[in-house]
Amino acid sequence: MHQKYEFKMIHSFKIHSLIHYKMHLSPTEENYLKAIFKLTEEAEKASATTNAIAAEMSIAAASVTDMLRRLSEKELIHYEKYKGVHLKASGRKIATALVRKHRLWEYFLVEKLKFGWDEVHDIAEELEHVRSDELVNRLDEYLGKPNFDPHGDPIPRADGTIPTRQLTPLSALKVGESGILTGLQNHPDSLMRYLRKINIGIGTKIQVLELHDFDESMSVKINDEKEMELSEKVSKSLLLKIT
Amino acid sequence: MHQKYEFKMIHSFKIHSLIHYKMHLSPTEENYLKAIFKLTEEAEKASATTNAIAAEMSIAAASVTDMLRRLSEKELIHYEKYKGVHLKASGRKIATALVRKHRLWEYFLVEKLKFGWDEVHDIAEELEHVRSDELVNRLDEYLGKPNFDPHGDPIPRADGTIPTRQLTPLSALKVGESGILTGLQNHPDSLMRYLRKINIGIGTKIQVLELHDFDESMSVKINDEKEMELSEKVSKSLLLKIT
DNA sequence: AAATATTTTTAGATTAACCTAAAAATAATA
DNA sequence: TATTATTTTTAGGTTAATCTAAAAATATTT
Structure with a gap:
């Protein structure tokens, strides 16, 4: 009887530190x-x-x-x-998997269901918690294994690595230089609704026409057509691939 | 002062019974x-x-x-x-909306992501709780407004009505009669895995060749090709459109 | 109809995820 | 460095959703 209890005690360490098939x-x-x-x-x-x-x-x-x-x-x-x-490594793994799911779902919502890029965040916030590796992998496959989501944010790959690129904020460009809008520094709803309204999105070509040193705003040409003014705050938020 | 309190009391009835934009x-x-x-x-x-x-x-x-x-x-x-x-009516509305979402997601998982029909229930169980009318409507549209899910179950429409059909259990057919498998009486995982294994699914043609009154089993011909035996339990679970 | 069995409810606990208010630790400033 | 301000933690409480065990209501059987 005494033996039995001792046996039990010796083996009563934390199980979840050994068996980590999948923490719920x-x-x-x-x-x-x-x-x-x-x-x-x-x-x-x-x-x-x-x-x-x-x-x-x-x-x-x-x-x-x-x-x-x-x-x-x-x-x-x-x-x-x-x-x-x-x-810790285990926590980072879970976090990147969540970001991966979130951005894949955003891609799905915009590319397949034709939502605007300013409408998908809250929905993806719910979808990302659906638990199924098979689902994520098939979704990834179905979408053509995209590397960037509709806001230009990198989609972590299944192995946890994150695609990178060299982007420059519009605010760092000099007069005459131009680039393609490829990402955003941050994406509050207010910014995205504004960009949607003035018809600027991922893929839009932007050329600097003039710099106004009074308020750091600039005049730009959009897609070689329209001219407009962008505030410092906006130009700092837009990340371009230089052309 | 006294007046103010009285005013407040008069108006302190349950608000949720009046304002039911969307109960959370x-x-x-x-x-x-x-x-x-x-x-x-x-x-x-x-x-x-x-x-x-x-x-x-x-x-x-x-x-x-x-x-x-x-x-x-x-x-x-x-x-x-x-x-x-x-x-009550309000509860039924919510329940049918859930069933609608569940079955639309199952349709998506099978038709677009190529899951097997026996693999999608648990995932749809999570997806159905994602809260967005716009999402359901766009998904419905994207899928081509299907009326029946991969198990042959009716998908409630946006207005709450539920498509119906006249189906006959295979067990009610006489020798020589045939039909197309169009729905299931119930779908435990065990049945679905079995049907998958013997290669019977929605759309499969089944003809009764022989009835065995000892155990109510039957011999059938599948898609005018293969012959096999089906138990009473299985034949009662398969719902056919008579041809 | 009385006794027995079953179903349903109540009572009382537990856990996760939050809260507010107060105490303790750390950081910033005079 | 002493004082003041800020940040973080602790203490204690709440709500939703579950549980077990016991009591109450309903159903079934003798």
């Missing part, structure tokens, strides 16, 4: 990993603060602390009290 | 409505019992009672203690 995370937990990914890897910061995560997710800081403790127990993040947080 | 339900609540729909409308029963719902959803009966109280408060179901439950 709630959509909420996945969203935390995504937020941390965005604040660290994508923004190239060493670590994310509790407050930054709270702001990113629009929840109270106390809730974040709570969840960080739990994600830390699951070995998905590296977290020390008061010291900020970053992803 | 959790996936869990949606699943209860779907289960009740399946047990009443689809099975043509007057009402569903607590135990039946619990069995359908694989949860404890006590949990069901709890939820029935809450769905009843939201005016989605008609529920009296110990008397069983059925959907």
Whole structure:
């Protein structure tokens, strides 16, 4: 009898640290990993603060602390009290897979279902939590294994690597230079609705005609046709492939 | 001051009974409505019992009672203690919309992503909870507004109506008669994997060659080519359009 | 109709994910 | 460096959705 209990105790270490076929995370937990990914890897910061995560997710800081403790127990993040947080390899893997799913679904929504690029974010936010590797792979195949989503953001590949390109913000161009709009620095709804309205999108050719040093705005020519003014804020948000 | 409070009290009735632009339900609540729909409308029963719902959803009966109280408060179901439950119009609307979404996604998965018909149920179960009317409508359009899903089940239309057909179970056919497999009485995974294995699917022609009254099994000819034996259980599950 | 069996509900707990308010730790400033 | 401000954590509470065990209601059988 005593032997039996001892046997049991010796083997009572944490199982999930050995068997990690597939950890089951709630959509909420996945969203935390995504937020941390965005604040660290994508923004190239060493670590994310509790407050930054709270702001990113629009929840109270106390809730974040709570969840960080739990994600830390699951070995998905590296977290020390008061010291900020970053992803461990296992957490990064899950986060990139989520970004991959999100951007593939956005591609599907725009290319196949003909949604506008400013309409797809919230829907993809839900679709990305559907759990099926087979689904993602077949979707990828069906869409022709795209490398960039409708906003020009890179779509992480199945192996976790992320396609890159050399892009230049429109604001860095000199008079006479031109390029093709290929990505955005960031994409708040307001910017995307604005670009849609003035008919600028991924693939649009933009040439700098004139620079106004008073407010850093510029006059540009769109697709060799229309002329227009772009503010500093907009020109800094547009990433071009130089032609 | 007193007046002000009185004014407030007079207007403090339940708001959700007036403003029902779009009630926000959790996936869990949606699943209860779907289960009740399946047990009443689809099975043509007057009402569903607590135990039946619990069995359908694989949860404890006590949990069901709890939820029935809450769905009843939201005016989605008609529920009296110990008397069983059925959907109110508002609940039925939500349930049919869910079935519509589920079956459209199944159609997408099979027709576009080339999944087998026995692989799509669980994935569609998640996809059906993605909340966007625009998405469903565009998906419907993209798929060519299909009326039946890959299992032959009717896809409810946007207006809530459900396409119908006159189908006959294979078990009711006499020797010599034949038809095209057009639907299934029910579709447990086991049946679908079996049918896949023996190469029978929607559209397959089946002709009765011989009836064996010992066990109610039958010999049939498949697509005018292959002969095989089908058990009573299988022949009762296959719904044909008589040719 | 009484006894027994079954179904359903109630009571009381648990867990995840949030919250607010207060306390503690860290960072910034005088 | 002492004080003040900010950030983060802790403490304690809430709600949704589940559970088990016990009680109550309904149904079935003798």
